[in-house]
Amino acid sequence: MKGLKLASLKESGRSKVEVGPVTVGEGFVIIAGPCSVESEDQMLETARAVKSAGANMLRGGAFKPRSSPYEFQGLGIDGLKILRKARDETGLPIVTEVVDPRDVPLICEHADMLQIGTRNMQNVALLKEVGLADKPVLLKRGMFSTIEEWLNSAEYILNEGNPGVVLCERGIKTHETYTRNTLDLSAVPAVKELSHLPIITDPSHGTGRVSLIGPMSLASVASGADGIIVEVHAHPELAVSDRDQTLGPGQFAEIVKNVRALRSFMEKGSAKR
Ligand code: PEP
Ligand code: MN
DSSP states (O other), X not given: OTTOSSSBOOTTOOOOEEETTEEETSSOEEEEEOSBOOOHHHHHHHHHHHHHHTOSEEEOBSSOOOSSTTSOXXXXXXXXXXXXXXXXXXXXXXXXXXXXXXXXXXXXXXXXXXXXXXXXXXXXXXXXXXXTSSSOEEEEOOTTOOHHHHXXXXXXXXXTTOOOEEEEEOOBOOXXXXXXXXXXXXHHHHHHHHBSSOEEEOHHHHHOOHHHHXXXXXXXXXXXXXXXEEEBOSSGGGOSSOXXXXXXXXXXXXXXXXXXXXXXXXXXXXXXX
């Protein structure tokens, strides 16, 4: 792909990105947690549940870029403190979204990985700022963006000196309305033939429906993704944001079991060849 100096495939092979004790690009990484941090009890209860189900990392939004200014915008710095507590208790590294370049230093103090959301994928000021940070970045695909535009956004981050970029396919807008977005799983093998960067998928935002998260998580494994990020809440019926796509602990545990089984089946198959 023309113009990609740093994000394109390289002789030295695929990159791995360290996030605390976790390596994205090695094995299959499962990131789970609520859409938003709502309270200490909610976050800690959810963190314990996803840890015992086998998650590798925790997610939770403290700064929420909501579609409407009248919806819950997140707990901000109090949310970051709660996330840190959840990390200290469970040992699971934290990824959380940054929506404002001015918040990057603050979020770096509390989190292990910075998330750039779909709405900000082409926010060049924000991309440059996280490119200067010393924390890895989870770069979600813009809901209206091509793969080329997405990789160019990764290029902005790499070009500032931050090598820790993980891509996340979270679904794009199509004419379909039954699903919230269309999870473009063909982007996974496409990115693998264009770039050395690891790529995960987000079957929660990619479908918007609890019933579709399990099947699309398995399909993500089959597509060759390096992991998934899914929304889980200890009491999903009480979730303040993205309730329709939020798994309960039991549903999440079942998905982890199935995903791990499929991945290990695939690894055995490739070892035989
Ligand atoms: C999220 O992860 O909660 C989120 C807002 O994701 P996206 O930017 O993909 O919509
Ligand atoms: Mn969400």
